[in-house]
Amino acid sequence: MSYAVEMLNITKRFPGIIANNQVTLQVRRGEVHALLGENGAGKSTLMSILFGLYSADEGTIRINEKEVRVTDPNEANALGIGMVHQHFKLIHNFTVLENIILGAESQKYSVLDMKTARKKVVALSEKYHLDVDPDKRITEITVGMQQRVEILKMLYRDNDILIFDEPTAVLLPDEIDELIEIIKNLVAEGKTILFISHKLDEIKRVADRCTVLRRGRVIGTVEVASTSKEEMAEMMVGRKVLLQVDKGESYLGTPSTILEVQDLCVKKRNERKNKVDHVSFRVQAGEIACIAGVDGNGQSELVAAIAGLMPSTGRITLCGEDISHRSVRYRNCHGLSHIPEDRQKQGLVMEYNVAQNLVLQEFQEPQFQRHGLILTGAVNEYADRLIEKYDIRSGQGRETAAGSLSGGNQQKVIIARELERPHELVIAVQPTRGLDVGAIEQIQAQLVKQRNAGKAVLLVSLELEEVMSLSDRIMVLHDGRIVADHLDPKKITMKELGLYMAGVKGGATDV
Amino acid sequence: MSEKSLKSQKKKSTDLYAAIAAALIGLLFGLFVLLVSNPSKAFQGFGALLTGAFSEGISGLGTILYYTTTLALCALSVAFASRTGVFNIGGAGQFILGGAAASYVGVNWTFLPPVLHFLVAVLVSLLAGALWGALIGLLKAFFNISEIVIGILLNYIGVYLANMFVLDYFYDVSMNRSLPVAQSAMVPRLGMDKLFPNTAADAGIFIAVLVAVLIWFIFKRTTFGYQITACGNNPDASRYAGINAKKNIVLAMAISGAISGLAGALFYLSPAKNFIAISDATPAQPMTGICASLLAMGNPIGILFSSLFISYITAGGFNMQLYGFVPEIVDIVTAAIIYCSAFVILINKAIRVLSARFQRKGKEK
Structure with missing residues (x-):
């Protein structure tokens, strides 16, 4: 069996936390390999290491059976690795075509050669049934289409190891069906897919094998077809889910x-x-x-x-x-308590630590201030209590900046804050x-x-x-x-x- | 916990190293300018620049402290506003209006007893500066006009307004400047003249230190500081949490303006100066203050030291004229050094990247 990607004994430490602890991931050529784990389990860190955004403290990476060092995304690209990020990296007032060739422009006599580029893009779009109009601006197309542009970007660069970082988070139900169809087409053409997700349904539908991460460690790699959703959920969370x-029945007294x-x-x-x-x-x-x-x-x-x-x-x-x-x-x-739509934009001040964020509305209440002076002791005590109660996990407890928490823990901070105040x-x-x-x-x-x-x-x-x-x-x-x-x-x-x-x-x- | 304090300590020390590195780069650049303009005297001139401040012994420190007072307050003004996410480039207007208002009280309200006279003059300068600063805040908060555009325009309006004010109410025709401030309104010396004889030193530096400590405390401990910083970091979240962002922007700009006004008062009320010259140019200290604030990364206590450094270079610069450097070149060199200091953020980043790389290498070995 030949492996397209092997990440062996990867360890990556951040201050106060080990994001990846001796993680080994082996992806066979031509398979859809899912990477499953809770938020903060270390999926994104691992993929960032593969894509050259971080470098591992320990461990080796082998691509197509050759040991490599990936120090930046351009190198990853040269190795045939492409990535669709959760938040797309597109320039909104550029057209689809311009976005696709950006950074890999074909030239003729040092003049931009759009004709060749267009031919290639159109051909790729047809081959994989992507239906992308190369002349539309990004602002004019749907989120689902934008994702296809990202996919085309990888194909245009002849990548054959494709990483999808939570690709369905932004899609509508029927768009998800289409994406899964596209992924199947890609595999049929010999591409290798790494599919990061925490949605068990999709993994069940699309993946061949699945590696489960929990708190920075590999729990195991399983054949998806012979593993039930409940089993995978239990591997991921560490208990029955x-x-x-x-x-129960809704409680409506009077x-x-x-x-x-x-x-x-x-x-x-x-x-x-x-x-x-x-x-x-x-x-x-x-x-x-x-x-x-x-x-x-x-x-x-x-x-x-x-x-x-x-x-x-x-x-x-x-x-x-x-x-x-x-x-x-x-x-x-x-x-009124309000858990806002956008936790990073509205719900939290990213530069503030967890304790400061937990009193974002209440810092003016008498239990947290006297004569305009913040009672740090009371705030800290309150924060520690909520961190315990709502199981907010972070590197440095209440002193952790909100911006360095994982998405799930950011949401827990907001929920703790909103449900604890009167x-x-x-x-x-x-x-x-x-x-x-x-x-x-x-x-x-x-x-x-x-x-x-x-x-x-x-x-x-x-x-x-x-x-x-x-x-x-x-x-x-x-x-x-x-x-x-x-x-x-x-x-x-x-x-x-x-x-x-x-x-x-x-x-x-x-x- | 220990890890946290370790990390914040590390961050602070990186800030410090970056500031020192920025200052050194500035000095090297200054030397380069000297070498280009007059190679044979360059090193002597550079020596004068570095040691000139103390060419007359310890009393040189008096002059440095005198410069530091104004500069530090201007820098604190910038740092305060930047916490709300507003760049107060309008310090010059607040500075000159604060100075003019204080001078008016200093010249005309001689019915007040000595210490009270000075205090009232300072109070009026705070008000004038606060008004001029709040104007920027109001336009920014309610009409979303760029504070940079308003600030620069209001600087000129402030300068001409101050000129007009001086011409109408306390003008000395023979000297083309304002009438001298009464003795009773001058910044008290508090023995600084005994400590540093024959220099401009006065008690202003104590006020500057006090203001720095006060600002540090506001951001460290008060709900007001908490709100302001929240608005600066994330206006949307502040609005969501029910913090009145508009009010805070106006208030922070008023305070920032008041600090600039105070700087103006202490500058024009100092026994060494005590008049306002009629001029079309905006005062330079507020602009240099932006650099001092940048060099200290907005840290109020750090600003005291960055201002001290810049003042030291400025004082030393005068002595370069002994080696035949014309004042223009002296100005260019000191300005180059000061403005290179603004690279501090870049250097800070570079240090972090380099140290991370270094650590990684160490581990691999």
Whole structure:
């Protein structure tokens, strides 16, 4: 059996943490090899070492049976290694073609030779059924298409070891199907694929073998076909995992409305159309109400308006009090907790450490300050308690900068902060996006616990499975309007829900 | 814990090495300029530059401290604003207006008793500087206009406003400058003149040190410092957390302006100066202050030392004229040294990369 990639006994240390500990990964030529692990398990570090972004402290790398040293991505490229990063590296106002040839421009008499380049790109696009229009600008194409541009970039450079870093995190369900088709085509043409993911379904569908990492160590490499999802999840997390949420009946004593939104409209400056268009709904204590919908149908704006981050018309009532014209801070102090959509942009100050981030709203409360002086002792004590309770893992405890935490742990910091401060309503926007099974399970359990404690939970999610398994009631937002208000997740099928989301089915119907 | 303190110590020491390396590169560059302009006298001139500040013994330190006062305050002003993510390049306008306002009080309000007179003059300078700084903050926060554009324009408006103010209210026609400040409003000497005879030294340096410590404390311990830094690092997260970013930007700019105004007051109220010359040029100290702030990477205590270094070079520069270097060349050399200091961030990065590489090599062996 010949190996395309062998990483033998790789060790990489960062201050306070061993990201990879004697990791050995062997990828056969022509297979799809999945790399499975929780956030912070060391998948990205390992791939960065292979791609020359980091260099290993110990261990050797062999590519096509030859020992190599990869010190920068250009060298990796020369060895035939290409990578589709989780966050695409594209220039938005360049065309597809320009992006593909960038850094590998073909020249004729030192003049850019676009003709040859175009021929090659078009040929590749046809060969692998990528359907990419080389003349469109990146801003004009969908995220799924952008990913194909990234794939074309690798093919254009004649790479035959292709690394995909969580490629499905940004895709819609049918785009995922197409991607898997593309990957199968690539393998049929003799490419070797390294597929980083923590989604067991996809691994099951696409991969031949799978190497599982946990806390920087290899737990094992398994044949995917003969291993069940539950077994893989257990290898990854280190204990039995519930792949289904067990949430029990919703607790509704005497129904009391926590949040009431009436006739809410949000309009962006310079736009004629309302982003949120006359929306009215209620969220009761003890329920998880979910707003489903395709991304960009007004969810972000609706949440921003409720949180006070965006001007709106209409009425917002929280615990019986009209808060439509109150400041963000007032809302935060009067029962609103908000787990924001973008944890890095909105949820955290990356330069601040964990302790400082845990008191981002509360630093002005009397328990954390006196006469404008921060009570460092109290803050630290509080931080240590939350780190323990929410299992926030970091290199240097509360002193770790938020920016150096893994994505899952960043989210845990936010969730700890939002659920620990006094509140009646939790707005959770895509709380599990990009997280692994273990973290998703924890976070979903936290939300259910909130519900069972009689809090109101407003969940905004793009993941249909999450919507179906977690919510007590589903509302569908399409084009800024609520097209369905009281869908029962037990009675509706995913397909039906999809029709509402696409705007095919509509009207304020109750099921 | 120990690892954490080790790491932060390492970062601090890297900052220090980078600052020292930047200063050395600046000095080498200065030597190069001298070699080009007059090779035969270059090394003598360079020697004068390095030791000139102490050519008359310990009293030279008095002059250095006198320069340091103004420079350090200007640098602190820049450092304070940069914590909110605003680059205060408008220090010159705040400086001259603070100085003019203080001088007006110093010349005209002679009914006030000695120490109080000085304090009132300083207070007025703080207000003038704060207003001019807050104006930048307001335009930045509410209309999202680049603080750099506003700052530079307001510098000129500030200079001409100060000229107009002097001409109208306390002008000395014969000298084309403002009337001298009354003795009672001058910066107290507090024995500095006894310690460093025949120099401009006064108690201003103590005020500068006090302000540096105060700023360090604000960022280390107060909720105000916490908010400002949060706004500077991530405005979106601050807004999400209910921190009023706009208010904080305006407030931070007002304080930054007040510090520049204070620098102006201490400069123009010093017994060695005590007047404002009518001039179309913006004062130079605030610009040099930007360099001092960069060299210290915005660390308030570090700024005291970077300002000391720049002042030392400036004082030494005067002595180069003994070796036949014309004042213009002296200015070029000192300016070159000062501005090379701005490479500190680059050097800082280089040191980190090199030391990482070195460590890796060590392990491989």
